[in-house]
Amino acid sequence: MVQERIEAANKETVRIMMEGQPTLIGVGTALKDIPGMTPKTLLHAGPPITWDKMSGPLKGAIIGALIYEGLAKNEDKAAELAVSGEIEFAPCHHHSSVGPMAGVTSPSMPVWIIENKAYGNRAYCTLNEGLGKVLRYGAYSSEVIEMLRWMEGVLGPVIGETLRLHGPIDLKSMIAQALQMGDEGHNRNRAGTSLLIRELAPYMLQTKFDTVDKIDVLNFINSNDHFFLNLTMPACKATLDPAGGIEYSTIVTTMARNGTEFGIRVSGLGGRWFTGPSGIVKGLLFPGFTDKDANPDIGDSVITETTGIGGFAMAAAPVIVQFVGGSAGDALNFTQRMYEITEAENTVYRIPALNFRGTPTGIDIRKVVETGILPNINTGIAHKDAGVGQIGAGLVEPPAKCFEDALEAFVEDLEIKGQL
Amino acid sequence: MSNINRLFKNQLKVINIGLEAFYGDLKKQKVEVIHVDWRPPAMGNKKMVSLLNRLKS
Structure with missing residues (x-):
C-alpha cells in the first residue's frame, strides 16, 4: 500500500518536472x-x-x-x-x-x-x-x-x-x-x-x-x-520548485552546497534540509595549485544534476573530460550509472551518443540508499582562502548521510501519520 | 586429475562480481575478465535495509 503511494507520488513529481516550461x-x-x-x-x-x-x-x-x-x-x-x-x-x-x-x-x-x-x-x-x-x-x-x-x-x-x-x-x-x-x-x-x-x-x-x-x-x-x-x-530551479511538497514522494527536489555542508531536500518532506559534510572535488587543477588549496564542494549549481542535466548528462559532453579529468568512455558511464538511481528518462533533454535516450531524471532517495550509487556532480573548484578564486574543475559526490537521514525521516514521518 | 585442476589448465573466462580490485589484478595478468559492479543492498547497512523494507509494504 505504502509502496504504491510512493510510486504514484514519484510519477507525479517527475511529471511536474517534465512539464516545466522555464x-x-x-x-x-x-x-x-x-x-x-x-x-x-x-x-x-x-x-x-x-x-x-x-x-x-x-x-x-x-x-x-x-x-x-x-x-x-x-x-x-x-x-x-x-x-x-x-x-x-x-x-x-x-x-x-x-x-x-x-x-x-x-x-x-x-x-x-x-x-x-x-x-x-x-x-x-x-x-x-x-x-x-x-x-x-x-x-x-x-x-x-x-x-x-x-x-x-x-x-x-x-x-x-x-x-x-x-x-x-x-x-x-x-x-x-x-x-x-x-x-x-x-x-x-x-x-x-x-x-x-x-x-x-x-x-x-x-x-x-x-x-x-x-x-x-x-x-x-x-x-x-x-x-x-x-x-x-534558474531554469532548473523554476522547473523543480513546483515539484516540491508532493506527499509520499521520495524524489530529491534540491541539492546544494555552502562550502561547508552539502544539503538535500525531498519532495515529500517539505522544506527540511538533510545535510552532511561537503566533499573535496577530484579533478584537474590549474597550474601552481595542489589538492591542499581546494575548498570543499560549494554552490547551488548542482540544481542542474537534480533536474537531470550536468553530471547526469555527461554522455552528451564527452569533451568535458578535458576540463574535469577522465576519458570519453567515463562520460558515457557516468550518465548510464545515474539511470540506476532515477525515476524516469527526460522527455526533452536527450543524449545523441545514447541514441537520443532521455537524461536520467528525478533522483529517488530509496534507490540511492539501496544501490549505494551517489549522484555524480560535475563542478568547479574554489580556492579555500577568501579572495583567490577558481583553481580547477572536477567531479564530486554528495555525502551518503544526506540520503540516509532523509530516508529515516521519511519513514518516521509515515509512522507519525499512522501510515506504517 | 581433480575438477579444480582441470579448470585451471583451461583458459579461464572470469566474471568478477563486487570488489573491483580483483578485476584489476586479473587484467594485469592478462586473464580474460569482465567486471559486474555489484554491491550488497544499502552497502550492507542493516538499519537502512530495514527502513527500505518498511517502504515496500
Whole structure:
C-alpha cells in the first residue's frame, strides 16, 4: 500500500518536472524582484549557515558584497558587520533563487528572471561574472567590485532592454539544443552561451545604448563560456520548485552546497534540509595549485544534476573530460550509472551518443540508499582562502548521510501519520 | 586429475562480481575478465535495509 503511494507520488513529481516550461522573461534587480529580499539581506548558496561556520570563499564573497553595496569600506569593516547580526544571511533556495559557487546575491545586483510558464512560478539568479578572480569564488579585490558595478550599470540594463525588444526566450528548448551540441549544462556551457548570443545580438543592436557599451556586453558574453550557466541554473530551479511538497514522494527536489555542508531536500518532506559534510572535488587543477588549496564542494549549481542535466548528462559532453579529468568512455558511464538511481528518462533533454535516450531524471532517495550509487556532480573548484578564486574543475559526490537521514525521516514521518 | 585442476589448465573466462580490485589484478595478468559492479543492498547497512523494507509494504 505504502509502496504504491510512493510510486504514484514519484510519477507525479517527475511529471511536474517534465512539464516545466522555464522561460527567460527579463532582467531585474535582487531587491526589487526577489521575494523577501531586504536592503540588509545577503543570499548564499547551499543550506542555511552562520558566519562562523562559513568557508573561505563564502566569507570572501560576503565581504565583497558588503563592500559593493557600500555597507562596508574595507575587508575589516565588512567582517565586523558580518558578525554584528545586522545582516541577514539566507539560502538562495529560500528566496526562489540559486547562485553558482558562493552564490552571494546582494540587493543591488541585476538578476535573471525566469518564469515557469506551465506553473506560473519564478526563479532568479545573478548574471555570470566571467572567469578568474570573481565574487562567486570568494574574490573581493577592487577589480572584482568594479566589475560588479559595471554589471549593475551596463550589462544588466543592456540585456534587460534587449529582452524587452526580443520577448521571452524558451530556455527549455535552448538547453535541449545545447545538450545536442556538446554541453551538459553545468560545467560546459559553450553551446548554450553561443545560442544565447545568437538570439540577443540582433535585438541588442536595436537598443539605444552607446555602441561601446553594446560591444563591451557582447565581448563580455563571448569571453565567458559559462555565461549560460546562470540561466540553466534558474531554469532548473523554476522547473523543480513546483515539484516540491508532493506527499509520499521520495524524489530529491534540491541539492546544494555552502562550502561547508552539502544539503538535500525531498519532495515529500517539505522544506527540511538533510545535510552532511561537503566533499573535496577530484579533478584537474590549474597550474601552481595542489589538492591542499581546494575548498570543499560549494554552490547551488548542482540544481542542474537534480533536474537531470550536468553530471547526469555527461554522455552528451564527452569533451568535458578535458576540463574535469577522465576519458570519453567515463562520460558515457557516468550518465548510464545515474539511470540506476532515477525515476524516469527526460522527455526533452536527450543524449545523441545514447541514441537520443532521455537524461536520467528525478533522483529517488530509496534507490540511492539501496544501490549505494551517489549522484555524480560535475563542478568547479574554489580556492579555500577568501579572495583567490577558481583553481580547477572536477567531479564530486554528495555525502551518503544526506540520503540516509532523509530516508529515516521519511519513514518516521509515515509512522507519525499512522501510515506504517 | 581433480575438477579444480582441470579448470585451471583451461583458459579461464572470469566474471568478477563486487570488489573491483580483483578485476584489476586479473587484467594485469592478462586473464580474460569482465567486471559486474555489484554491491550488497544499502552497502550492507542493516538499519537502512530495514527502513527500505518498511517502504515496500
